[in-house]
Amino acid sequence: MKSITTRIIGIFFVLFMLTFMATTGILEEQKEKERLIKSTKLFADMGEIESFVYSRGTRVRKMVKQNGDWVWEDDTSYYIDQTEMKKKIDALLELTAVDKVEEIEDSVEYGVDDPSYSIALTDINQNTKTVSVGKTTGERQFYVKIDDQKEIYITDETIKEIIISIDSGRNLQDRLDAISSPTRR
Numbered sequence: 001m002k003s004i005t006t007r008i009i010g011i012f013f014v015l016f017m018l019t020f021m022a023t024t025g026i027l028e029e030q031k032e033k034e035r036l037i038k039s040t041k042l043f044a045d046m047g048e049i050e051s052f053v054y055s056r057g058t059r060v061r062k063m064v065k066q067n068g069d070w071v072w073e074d075d076t077s078y079y080i081d082q083t084e085m086k087k088k089i090d091a092l093l094e095l096t097a098v099d100k101v102e103e104i105e106d107s108v109e110y111g112v113d114d115p116s117y118s119i120a121l122t123d124i125n126q127n128t129k130t131v132s133v134g135k136t137t138g139e140r141q142f143y144v145k146i147d148d149q150k151e152i153y154i155t156d157e158t159i160k161e162i163i164i165s166i167d168s169g170r171n172l173q174d175r176l177d178a179i180s181s182p183t184r185r
Contacts, residue, residue, distance in 0.1 A: 040097040047123040055118045097153035111135035112145035
């Protein structure tokens with residue numbers, strides 16, 4: 001009787017160890033996948049940024065560096081807070097994906113082929129990267145596509161907030177200029 005009990009305990013111990021090892025392997029694999037996704041920078045391998053183009057709906061605007069300062073390409077007289085712009089560029093360069101869509105049947109459902117927002121950064125080596133911001137996931141995150149890659153990632157709302165803040169600043173300047181300019185009759 002003692003030998004049967006010992007064998008049963010041994011079998012349960014072996015099954016427990018196998019289950020433990022399999023679970024640990026799966027968890028480690030999942031952690032590695034998450035690490036790889038989170039290390040996916042949206043604007044990876046870019047040098048010093050020389051131009052910044054964004055679209056918000058149908059509006060497309062561009063900023064360029066002139067003599068080390070950011071200016072609006074269409075009207076260099078507009079004021080741009082250089083420190084804030086540098087912070088926004090740095091934030092964009094650090095943006096990473098929080099997840100990746102694994103099985104994509106039709107990219108149309110993610111909104112990245114006809115985005116509401118997009119950003120294109122060009123560095124001093126003339127490398128350009130464009131990130132298209134698609135639909136929301138419903139959790140204050142957005143689907144994004146980098147250049148013409150087939151992969152679709154999920155990122156937090158930072159990218160959209162940066163576009164909106166820059167565009168809103170420019171729109172405010174436009175409105176203030178319209179109010180302060182003399183009207184014609």
